[in-house]
Amino acid sequence: MKKFLAIIISILVLSSLLAGCGKSKASSTPVNEIKQKGKFIVGLDDSFPPMGFRDEKGEIVGFDIDLAKEAAKRMGLEVEFKPVVWDGVLLSLKNKDIDVIWNGLTITEERKKQIDFTKPYLEDRQIVVVKGNSNIASKKDLAGKVIGLQLGSTSEQALNSDAETAKSIKELRKYSNNTEALMDLKAGRIDAVVVDEISGRYYVAKNPGDYKILNEDFGKQIVGVGVRKEDTAFKEELDKVLDEMKKDGTAAEISKKWFGADILTK
Template sequence: MKRIFWFSLILLISSGALLFAGGDKESSSDIDAIRDKGVLVVGLDDSFPPMGFRDESNEIVGFDIDLAKEAAKRLGVKVEFKPVDWDGVILSLNKGDIDVVWNGMSITESRMEKINFSKPYLDNRQIIVVPKGSAIKEKSDLVGKVVGLQMGSSSEVALNNYAEVAASLGDVKKYSNNVEALLDLAAGRTDAVIVDEIVGRYYISKRPGIYQVIGDDFGSETYGVGIRKSDVKLKQELDKVLDEMKADGSADEISQKWFGEAIVKQ
């Protein structure tokens, strides 16, 4: 009888241990998984200056690149930058091909239905860029005109928010990236380009005398890091790290490097 009792007790203890171990495994968080593999995979459009782009040596550099590197260091992991098709970047994130999207991603209602975001870290507007000397001065002057923008971008969303303006256009040309859109504008193949202000003004500064930004725009927004809705712990950790970087001046240092001023949202 004693043998049966002790055998049953051993089985009970063993089963409890297995359940406890299984519970530990299930409760491991998304940030734990990232720390286990030792790398944070960042998805981006690698032709989006100054946020993330390739330099003369084909290295991926930029404002968001430096921010992500510093954040990853504070999270205790390395960082890997993985270029993806921007039009499918949310799909890539939710499939698990990447851990976050960190590339001047505007926080929009339509995106928030599919993914979560970190705290906002930068303000932005959707500006209208035209050739130098253009007669286009405001949105109403775009009637019948050909407008370029990046496919799947917040510029496309911003235009669609102004249904009457969108309907009045002669055509909308969609590009895989903003650089192509602005090159076509310079070549006279479009009349205007809708683009993130931070990106547009950076690109314009590199080609003085070619473009100008009109006073009208398609609205303001903020940038955030795109995160899967299920990755709650990662969002908490990332928000904490971003707050630390703002508080200790690291974010402002990176901002000074790329923009010549401190423009990080506090």
């Protein structure tokens, strides 16, 4: 009898150990919590044409909007677009007010300390826009001038990376979005705007003669979709879908719609 009980106990202990091992193995597999939720929420600045902005009907449209909608469809998910204050967008992501930042977000080492990114899908420059009749022709001409840029954007980092130019300017004004900065430039309240090329060129093209772009810039940057560090399974699936969209030409068609050419990274 004692021998029989010993065998039963041994079996129970072994079963418990095996169950524990199975549980440990399963828990090590990343869980796609966003996919389980059935949708993902995109945080964006809705005054950032052509990446994401409101059309004449008040609908949010743009290049990144079309990319996000196509990616969501392929992932079997719904997508919601939520305007946020750009200066606090990283906090909104970490607090789970939004699930991704998909809005021409530049990949920087500082941001990578706080969030994760998909593979880069665009390359962008930080350009200088001045009035069409301005005598500013180079970065040296910005000395003693008032410069505008978007608060919380990488435009400020790009400007500060050129210490000589940053030190020479008279004043730096920060705006909640690029549209406000460019409107102040047109009104003559500032002398130049440092802005993402993808947004700046779109705005300049929509206002022929009002603006011009300097040949010099503040360097190139790469753009990706921002995600939370813990959402590894979601990021992996999103990377896969974006790769598929590039390979089958869908992403290129979206790019041509908004830029007139395929400007996606290969």
